[in-house]
Amino acid sequence: MIDHKQGISRRQFLKATAAGVAVGLAGDPSWLCAVEQVDLAVISGEPAAATRKALETIGGISRFVKKGQRVVIKPNMSFAKTPDFAASTHPQVVVAVARACLEAGAGEVLVLDHTLQRAELCLERTGIRDACRNVPGVHVLAMQDRKFFQEIRVPQGKVLERVEVLKDILDSVLISVPVAKSHSATGVSLGLKGLMGLIWDRESFHFRFNINQGIADLATVIKPQLTILDATRAMVSGGPGGPGDVKKPNLIVAGIDPVAVDSYGVGIVPWYGRNFNGRQVEHLSIAHQRGLGKIDVEKLKIVKGTA
Amino acid sequence: MKKTVQALSLLLFSALFILATYRLPDWLPADIYLRIDPLLGINAVLASREIIARVLWSLLLVGATLAVGRFFCAYVCPLGAAIDGLDFLFFRKIKRPGLKSDSRLRRWKYFLLIVIVVAALTGVSLVYFLDPIAFLTRFYTFVLHPLAIVVLNLLLDLIRPISRGLGWVGLAHLHYPQPVYYMTAVTLAIFGTVIALGHLAPRFWCRTLCPLGALLSLLSPLGVFKRRVSEACNRCMACRKGCPMGAIDEDPLKTRSPECIQCRACARICPEKAISFPAAFSGIGEYSRLDITRRGFVASLAGGLSFGFVALQTPFTLLEGKRQLIRPPGTLPETEFLRTCIRCGECMKSCVTNTLQPCFWESGMAGLWTPKLEPRMAACEPNCNVCGKVCPTQAIRSLSLDEKTHARIGTAVIRKENCLVWAQNKMCLICDEICPYNAIVFRPIDGYRRPVVIASRCNGCGYCEQRCPVKGESAIVVVTDGEIRLKEGSYIAEAKKLNLEFKPDPGDDKFVIEESGFKVDPERQEEKRPPADKPALQKPKGFL
Numbered sequence: 001m002i003d004h005k006q007g008i009s010r011r012q013f014l015k016a017t018a019a020g021v022a023v024g025l026a027g028d029p030s031w032l033c034a035v036e037q038v039d040l041a042v043i044s045g046e047p048a049a050a051t052r053k054a055l056e057t058i059g060g061i062s063r064f065v066k067k068g069q070r071v072v073i074k075p076n077m078s079f080a081k082t083p084d085f086a087a088s089t090h091p092q093v094v095v096a097v098a099r100a101c102l103e104a105g106a107g108e109v110l111v112l113d114h115t116l117q118r119a120e121l122c123l124e125r126t127g128i129r130d131a132c133r134n135v136p137g138v139h140v141l142a143m144q145d146r147k148f149f150q151e152i153r154v155p156q157g158k159v160l161e162r163v164e165v166l167k168d169i170l171d172s173v174l175i176s177v178p179v180a181k182s183h184s185a186t187g188v189s190l191g192l193k194g195l196m197g198l199i200w201d202r203e204s205f206h207f208r209f210n211i212n213q214g215i216a217d218l219a220t221v222i223k224p225q226l227t228i229l230d231a232t233r234a235m236v237s238g239g240p241g242g243p244g245d246v247k248k249p250n251l252i253v254a255g256i257d258p259v260a261v262d263s264y265g266v267g268i269v270p271w272y273g274r275n276f277n278g279r280q281v282e283h284l285s286i287a288h289q290r291g292l293g294k295i296d297v298e299k300l301k302i303v304k305g306t307a
Numbered sequence: 308m309k310k311t312v313q314a315l316s317l318l319l320f321s322a323l324f325i326l327a328t329y330r331l332p333d334w335l336p337a338d339i340y341l342r343i344d345p346l347l348g349i350n351a352v353l354a355s356r357e358i359i360a361r362v363l364w365s366l367l368l369v370g371a372t373l374a375v376g377r378f379f380c381a382y383v384c385p386l387g388a389a390i391d392g393l394d395f396l397f398f399r400k401i402k403r404p405g406l407k408s409d410s411r412l413r414r415w416k417y418f419l420l421i422v423i424v425v426a427a428l429t430g431v432s433l434v435y436f437l438d439p440i441a442f443l444t445r446f447y448t449f450v451l452h453p454l455a456i457v458v459l460n461l462l463l464d465l466i467r468p469i470s471r472g473l474g475w476v477g478l479a480h481l482h483y484p485q486p487v488y489y490m491t492a493v494t495l496a497i498f499g500t501v502i503a504l505g506h507l508a509p510r511f512w513c514r515t516l517c518p519l520g521a522l523l524s525l526l527s528p529l530g531v532f533k534r535r536v537s538e539a540c541n542r543c544m545a546c547r548k549g550c551p552m553g554a555i556d557e558d559p560l561k562t563r564s565p566e567c568i569q570c571r572a573c574a575r576i577c578p579e580k581a582i583s584f585p586a587a588f589s590g591i592g593e594y595s596r597l598d599i600t601r602r603g604f605v606a607s608l609a610g611g612l613s614f615g616f617v618a619l620q621t622p623f624t625l626l627e628g629k630r631q632l633i634r635p636p637g638t639l640p641e642t643e644f645l646r647t648c649i650r651c652g653e654c655m656k657s658c659v660t661n662t663l664q665p666c667f668w669e670s671g672m673a674g675l676w677t678p679k680l681e682p683r684m685a686a687c688e689p690n691c692n693v694c695g696k697v698c699p700t701q702a703i704r705s706l707s708l709d710e711k712t713h714a715r716i717g718t719a720v721i722r723k724e725n726c727l728v729w730a731q732n733k734m735c736l737i738c739d740e741i742c743p744y745n746a747i748v749f750r751p752i753d754g755y756r757r758p759v760v761i762a763s764r765c766n767g768c769g770y771c772e773q774r775c776p777v778k779g780e781s782a783i784v785v786v787t788d789g790e791i792r793l794k795e796g797s798y799i800a801e802a803k804k805l806n807l808e809f810k811p812d813p814g815d816d817k818f819v820i821e822e823s824g825f826k827v828d829p830e831r832q833e834e835k836r837p838p839a840d841k842p843a844l845q846k847p848k849g850f851l
């Protein structure tokens with residue numbers, strides 16, 4: 001049973017926040033004229049360079065990160081596998097985003113994931129901690145204890161009423177940096193599926209209710225300001241943990257609309273040996289139907305480039 | 308001087324213990340204290356009837372004891388240091404009346420030594436129970452380490468508001484995974500007893516029970532340093548009262564030299580400065596009569612033999628025959644393993660996932676504290692091979708990561724009556740998702756895609772059993788069937804012979820639609836179920 005009083009106050013809170021953000025953005029019109037209409041930046045090239053170019057194309061990270069703000073970057077680092085498995089985000093992509101945030105004046109950058117395997121091993125094997133070691137102000141952390149999570153309500157939830165999310169994302173700018181990989185339960189694991197790394201109880205998504213509905217519910221409360229899909233490598237089968245077939249599209253896809261980024265990501269490579277589009281992915285389709293983002297790639301304004 | 312050396316030794320012991328993690332570099336022998344212990348070495352060699360390379364390290368201590376005497380107990384032994392330290396804490400102000408039957412009690416350590424060695428000759432490892440180094444390592448593993456993590460996490464929680472306020476991000480998010488073990492209470496009780504015995508006399512353990520002390524005392528007569536008392540002695544008996552080992556005779560000029568650990572407490576206490584420990588080389592050494600009676604000797608012989616007999620009798624061997632225990636990868640064949648393992652707990656401490664747990668009675672009296680996997684709790688991590696690296700007697704062989712991958716510890720078996728997919732037609736594929744070797748595939752059976760284990764790809768790591776969402780007992784369990792346990796030789800070669808293929812590498816997996824998932828909507832599936840012999844090509848799961 002949903003408690004309506006609280007539900008309304010949350011909605012008010014969300015509205016007020018949205019209004020605040022809108023006012024804040026409107027007060028800074030420098031980006032408005034230039035890049036407002038770009039939905040996606042699709043850049044091919046080496047991980048670091050392509051990431052930088054993608055950020056530039058989408059209008060610069062300073063659109064999203066203001067001076068002194070705290071930024072949470074959410075990569076995939078749940079599995080203790082090296083980057084060539086494509087089970088985790090490329091370390092160079094994470095570092096490039098983190099550096100950009102710091103250059104934009106971010107107070108601190110937290111690279112966070114709730115890992116499936118032992119935290120230490122994940123941080124070490126994925127290479128993300130090593131890559132960030134020499135960047136002051138960046139902290140790579142794997143959360144494996146409930147005390148770092150806080151329960152929030154999901155007012156628009158169909159199957160989720162409340163969910164425990166990482167406390168750190170509640171008062172930070174959230175940038176999602178997923179790797180492109182297949183997933184045995186959800187078809188693909190891109191930006192939206194990656195948000196499951198920010199919650200405490202990942203298991204119940206798999207057997208308590210329809211995971212695709214659950215991901216869409218989660219997307220109503222966790223809204224990354226920016227999604228940067230690392231498709232420099234894509235594990236097109238055997239995901240999410242691998243080992244699987246790894247293709248190398250050498251692409252970085254950046255956008256504000258998480259559904260649009262994912263939908264584009266679906267079309268990059270054939271999954272399990274077959275071509276799909278965004279509408280054929282159940283959780284993306286649900287998210288689109290619930291107004292969380294655009295799904296038709298043809299209708300998006302896409303800027304392509306090479307780094 | 309003595310206290311400093313002792314403290315340093317205990318510190319080194321603790322540091323090596325802490326360093327025994329999956330990241331242990333190959334060149335660092337974290338188990339060095341256990342390796343130099345000749346009692347552990349002799350017994351492992353006698354029981355297993357094999358020469359164990361790492362045991363040769365104990366010749367260092369044998370040689371040093373022959374040359375210098377029984378110095379180990381006073382200066383090096385970390386348990387001795389712990390006992391002295393705790394003695395100072397607890398019993399400093401207690402008046403100990405002195406043991407009336409001291410000379411009879413102190414024979415016990417020789418009896419125990421005989422029991423242990425005889426049991427080893429019958430093929431039963433008993434040394435672990437009383438060997439001080441194994442004993443302390445076990446206490447560290449099962450009690451001190453978990454306790455330290457509890458305290459550390461509490462402290463971190465306490466200062467968390469401060470670290471958050473000050474912007475110490477790393478500290479604010481720091482949390483150590485809590486290790487847990489089955490035998491913590493038992494281990495603590497035994498350690499507590501040993502410390503409490505200090506109430507009767509200082510170093511009660513060392514003087515009356517420690518079999519390593521007994522062995523070293525037998526080696527000590529040739530040692531260079533011997534207690535000498537000069538003419539200045541006025542028989543005030545201060546030295547006799549102050550000797551922590553009770554090594555001074557009623558006649559203070561005489562020393563019970565096997566008991567003397569050269570701590571030189573007597574020399575410091577003596578008001579007349581009459582006692583010294585000059586270096587004196589004597590060809591044949593100084594022997595004082597070991598007063599173990601013939602009766603005692605025969606009784607301990609009988610004790611060792613009967614221990615050997617009892618420990619190897621049914622029902623324990625029957626249990627062993629059922630082979631329910633998943634042993635760590637690289638473990639020697641069961642019989643050799645039980646003979647060689649010294650139950651120090653080093654493997655369980657260093658295990659990165661905490662899946663290694665001590666046995667209680669699962670493999671009988673002969674298997675107490677031996678390591679087993681508890682896959683429901685955690686899996687064996689593919690990137691870790693530390694358990695063999697730190698094993699001082701190589702009861703778990705030290706293997707390269709590649710070899711270890713092929714040291715198959717068992718095979719996963721699906722318990723269909725519990726499985727959500729097999730029994731309830733639910734959608735679940737966590738076992739497939741987590742398997743690091745792609746050993747679980749989904750096949751169309753009765754119109755549903757159901758999980759099947761490809762046994763030739765499964766090395767028994769246990770990730771599936773750990774992650775299975777069924778409450779209570781897992782619907783997929785690792786059984787010992789198919790385990791590979793080699794005394795010597797390559798596991799890779801053996802696995803090849805058996806046509807096994809464990810592939811944790813990327814890029815070589817040609818998994819296509821047939822094996823990647825099953826139908827999304829079970830209701831729709833129900834309506835037009837494809838004929839079982841000719842399943843329709845289905846889309847991978849998650850796609851519409």
